[in-house]
Amino acid sequence: NKILVATTNRGKLREFRQIFSQYGIDVLSLEDMKEKITVEEDRETFLENAIKKAKRYGDFYRIPVIAEDAGLEVEALGGYPGVYSARFYSIDFGGKEEIKEDKDRANINKLLRLLKNKRNRKARFVSVVVFYSPESSGIWTEGYCYGTISEKPEGDRGFGYDPIFIPEGYSKTMAQLEPEEKNRISHRGKAVRKLVKILQKLSFE
Ligand code: ITT
Structure with a gap:
């Protein structure tokens, strides 16, 4: 029983592998696929983006797929960067920005700059995970992890x-936790465990 975890993000893939290994579920990645396709994330909600990714990859490769759309919502920024989390650094917030660092670093610097002198530093990570199988239909779950921005x-x-x-x-910070501990409390860990529970239930019906 193999599932394709359709993500281009290595950090995400590593975490999905760890979480699924606890259930004995083998994970294929996009690197295992001979033919390559790209899917643009241009929707306005996590769910729509995740469904789009799962369907495109599932229909193309004809195997069960898991896709996720995730992001960080910051209260003082009205929920931004949200669905724009991955490319936050490149979105114009009124100033021209040149990218000299890596993407993650650029996103972090931009967020810290916007939160400078802000007292409300509440935020949450969101994960929406979609399971899609070309033969059946789809299932989705979500997970949240609440916290503050340092x-x-x-x-x-x-x-x-x-x-x-x-x-x-x-x-x-989350980056100072052991991987197992992050998975235990993370938005992704919660969403995936919910999903596995539903899939296990369905397979006994
Ligand atoms: P795929 O769409 O190919 O899966 P992606 O990186 O574009 O890869 P998303 O669109 O879901 O994935 O973007 C999520 C972004 O939100 C990600 O690039 C990170 O910047 C941030 N993010 C999501 N989960 C995170 C986590 O567990 N820890 C830190 N940042 C996270």
């Missing part, structure tokens, strides 16, 4: 905004 980046584990996200109840 003053400066710390830690080198994880990916994306992890170095500036302090989960509720912790005094360190």
